[in-house]
Amino acid sequence: MSPPTALVIGAGIAGLAAAAALTRAGWTVELVERAPEPRVAGAALSLWPNAMAGLRRLGAAARIEADAAPIVRMLLTTREGGALIDRAVADAYLPTRALLQAALRNMAGDLAVEWAREAVELVSAERGEIGFAGGKRRSADLVVVADGVRSAIGRAITGTEETYRGYSGVVALSDAMEGDIPAGLAAEYWGRHERFGVFDLGGGRRYWFHMRTARIGEPAPTLGEIAARTAGWPAPVRDAVAATPAERLIPWPIHARSAPKRLARGRVVCVGDAGHAMEPNLGQGACQAIEDAAALGAAAIQTDDPADVPALFEAMRLPRVRQVVARAGEGGYAVHGPVVVQAAMRAALRMMPGALKKRAAAGVQTMPDY
Numbered sequence: 001m002s003p004p005t006a007l008v009i010g011a012g013i014a015g016l017a018a019a020a021a022l023t024r025a026g027w028t029v030e031l032v033e034r035a036p037e038p039r040v041a042g043a044a045l046s047l048w049p050n051a052m053a054g055l056r057r058l059g060a061a062a063r064i065e066a067d068a069a070p071i072v073r074m075l076l077t078t079r080e081g082g083a084l085i086d087r088a089v090a091d092a093y094l095p096t097r098a099l100l101q102a103a104l105r106n107m108a109g110d111l112a113v114e115w116a117r118e119a120v121e122l123v124s125a126e127r128g129e130i131g132f133a134g135g136k137r138r139s140a141d142l143v144v145v146a147d148g149v150r151s152a153i154g155r156a157i158t159g160t161e162e163t164y165r166g167y168s169g170v171v172a173l174s175d176a177m178e179g180d181i182p183a184g185l186a187a188e189y190w191g192r193h194e195r196f197g198v199f200d201l202g203g204g205r206r207y208w209f210h211m212r213t214a215r216i217g218e219p220a221p222t223l224g225e226i227a228a229r230t231a232g233w234p235a236p237v238r239d240a241v242a243a244t245p246a247e248r249l250i251p252w253p254i255h256a257r258s259a260p261k262r263l264a265r266g267r268v269v270c271v272g273d274a275g276h277a278m279e280p281n282l283g284q285g286a287c288q289a290i291e292d293a294a295a296l297g298a299a300a301i302q303t304d305d306p307a308d309v310p311a312l313f314e315a316m317r318l319p320r321v322r323q324v325v326a327r328a329g330e331g332g333y334a335v336h337g338p339v340v341v342q343a344a345m346r347a348a349l350r351m352m353p354g355a356l357k358k359r360a361a362a363g364v365q366t367m368p369d370y
C-alpha cells in the first residue's frame with residue numbers, strides 16, 4: 001500500500017514543522033510556498049519548554065540546543081525598575097529565525113519546497129483539493145494550511161478574521177557589543193503605551209523589540225526616534241539601540257485573530273498563524289505552531305485512515321490553542337490598554353505570589369502529552 005499523501009501550504013515555521021512531522025510519520029509530503037525563493041522574515045524567537053518538547057518529538061531540538069542562546073532568566077519590569085516577574089527559566093532558547101528555519105528544513109530531510117506556488121482557493125475540503133494561481137489544482141489525503149495570519153483558507157475554516165490590535169513595533173538584531181546584560185537574560189521593560197524587550201542572543205549580540213500603541217497605518221518609528229523615546233530607560237535598552245544599524249529595523253504592526261472556532265474541515269487542517277494567529281505577548285505563536293506539528297505527527301500514527309487525522313488533530317489542539325490565544329490577547333492590555341487597566345494589571349501582577357506566577361507560566365509553557 002502506498003503511504004498517505006499530504007499537501008502543506010506555506011513554508012514558514014508552521015509549514016516546515018508540519019511537513020517534517022508527517023514525513024517522520026512515513027507520509028509522502030509536498031510542501032508549496034508562495035515566495036519565489038528561500039527568505040527569512042523577522043529577527044529571533046523565544047522558544048519556551050513546550051516548543052522544545054515539540055522539537056524533541058520531531059527530532060529537531062539538538063541543533064537549537066547546540067547553536068541558539070539559552071534563556072535562563074526572565075525579567076518583566078516597569079521602566080522605572082519595579083520588577084513584576086523575575087524568575088529562573090530552564091529549557092528555553094532564543095534562536096534567530098534563520099537558525100530555526102534551517103533546523104526545521106534539515107529535519108525534513110531532503111524534502112523539497114516548491115517555490116513560487118501560491119494557493120488561492122479551497123476547491124473542496126472533502127476531497128482535500130486546492131486551487132493555485134495559474135489555474136492548477138491538486139489534492140491530497142490531507143491538506144495542511146500553514147500560510148500565515150492572512151490565510152484566506154484559514155479564515156474560512158476557523159471562522160475568524162485578522163484585525164489590527166492597536167499597537168505596532170519594530171524588531172531587530174544588534175551588532176556585538178559590550179554591555180552589562182547578564183548571559184541568558186530575557187527582559188521586557190514596560191512604560192505607558194510602549195515597551196521594550198531585550199534578549200541575550202549570545203556572542204555579545206541582542207535581539208530586541210519596541211512596541212507602542214499606534215493608529216493603524218502610522219509609520220514605524222526610526223532608530224533615531226526610538227533612541228529619543230527610550231533615552232531615560234534602563235541601560236540594556238539604550239545599549240541595544242545604540243548597537244543597532246538603522247537598516248536592521250523590521251517594522252511589525254500587530255495583527256491577530258480571536259480564538260478559532262474550528263481548526264479542521266473535511267481533509268483540511270489549519271496550523272500556525274493560519275489557524276490561531278495570536279498577539280505576541282506570551283512569545284507563543286511559533287511555539288504553538290511547533291505543538292501543532294507534534295500533534296499532527298501523533299494523529300498521523302494513531303490511525304491507518306488519513307481521513308481521520310483532521311478530527312483527531314482538532315480534538316487535540318482546539319481547547320489548547322483557544323486558551324493560549326485568549327491569554328496572549330489579555331496580556332496586551334497591561335501596556336496598550338487604558339491607563340487605569342494598565343495600573344490594575346500591573347498591581348495584580350506585583351501582588352501575585354511567586355508560586356502562582358510559576359504555575360501560570362507552566363500552564364502555557366508545557367506541551368500537552370500528545
Ligand SMILES: Cc1cc2nc3c(=O)[nH]c(=O)nc-3n(C[C@H](O)[C@H](O)[C@H](O)COP(=O)(O)OP(=O)(O)OC[C@H]3O[C@@H](n4cnc5c(N)ncnc54)[C@H](O)[C@@H]3O)c2cc1C
Pocket residue numbers: 009010011012013014015032033034035044045046047117118119120146147148149169171209252254271272273274280283284285286287288289
Ligand atoms: C513582534 C513579534 C514577535 C514574536 N515573537 C515570538 C516569540 O518570541 N516566540 C514565538 O513562539 N512566537 C513569536 N511570534 C509569533 C511568530 O512569529 C508566528 O506565530 C510564527 O512565525 C507563525 O509562523 P507560520 O509559519 O504560521 O506563519 P508565517 O511565518 O507567516 O509563514 C507563512 C508562510 O506561508 C507563505 N504563504 C502565504 N500565503 C501563501 C499562499 N497563498 N500560498 C502559499 N504560501 C503562502 C508565506 O510566504 C510564508 O512563508 C512573534 C510575532 C511577532 C509579530
